[in-house]
Amino acid sequence: MPRRAGVQVGPAQYFATAMDLLAERGPGELKIGTLCAALGVTSGSFYHHFAGWSGFVRALLEHWETEQTARVVALTQSTTTDPVQRLDVLKHLAVDLPHAAEAAIRAWAAGDVDVAVALRRVDDRRLAALEGVLAGAVPDRAVAARLASFxxxxxxxxxxxxxxxxxxxxxxxxxxxxxxxxxxxxxxAGGPSIVDSR
Known part of the structure; x- marks a missing residue:
């Protein structure tokens, strides 16, 4: 890709491109050079935004957690108070997660402690959010916990x-x-919303 003379590339573009690279090539190909080449910028642009590779990885993982976990949980909670309808909202949001990139993050976590910690935090938050939604509709808390884990x-x-x-x-x-x-x-718990929503 040619260099983008005069075009400003911000952190959001770096994060989006990194997720694309993870999805397409895996964590082994996510490097400063590859990232900058995909964006059409020099490494100077990278260092303008991030204090080295570890700082970028930390920022990328925080961005992923915010966008794909905290935002999803917030959307579910703000859309409706009906727990059954919340489950339906979660179902639709789950389809739109960046699944290929997340699979790459899981592979990456096997060899990187910081990534593994972030992944565990994301998994824990998602599990707690799903269990919280289910607990509002399923009277048996043990069953709700098992269904969330499932x-x-x-x-x-x-x-x-x-x-x-x-x-x-x-x-x-x-x-x-x-x-x-x-x-x-x-x-x-859900009144008339307890129907097949397909």
């Missing part, structure tokens, strides 16, 4: 197995999961 495991497993990710298959899996959850829902 849902999280299904999503992580999908990311590990399907390359490239198949959104249609994931929607079908999440629809099946949704139906499983509805079997355990308190009939008074």
């Amino acid at each position: 849902g999280q495991s299904m999503l992580v497993g999908f990311q590990q197995i399907h390359h490239p990710p198949d959104p249609a298959l994931l929607r079908a899996l999440l629809d099946d999961y949704h139906q499983l959850v509805l079997r355990h829902v308190d009939p008074g």
Whole structure:
């Protein structure tokens, strides 16, 4: 890619390009040179925004956690107070996660302690958010916890197995999961929203 003379490339562009590179080439190819080449900028641009590679990785992981975990949780909570409808919102948001990039982050975490810590934090936050949604609809807390663990495991497993990710298959899996959850829902928790939302 030719150099972008006079074009400003900010942190958001670096993060988006890094996620694309992770998805397409894996963590082994995510380097300063590769990143700058993909953006069409010099390494000076990189160092203008980040204090070295470790600073970039830390910022990238914080961005990923904010955009793909904190934002998703906030959207779910702000969209509706109905726990069954919240589950439906989560289902649709889950399809749009950057699954190929997240699979690469999981591979990266196997050899990088900082990435592993960030990944564990993301997984823990997502599991807690899903369990919180389910606890509002499923009267048995132990069942809600198991269903949350099952849902999280299904999503992580999908990311590990399907390359490239198949959104249609994931929607079908999440629809099946949704139906499983509805079997355990308190009939008074969701009223008329307890239906097949496909």
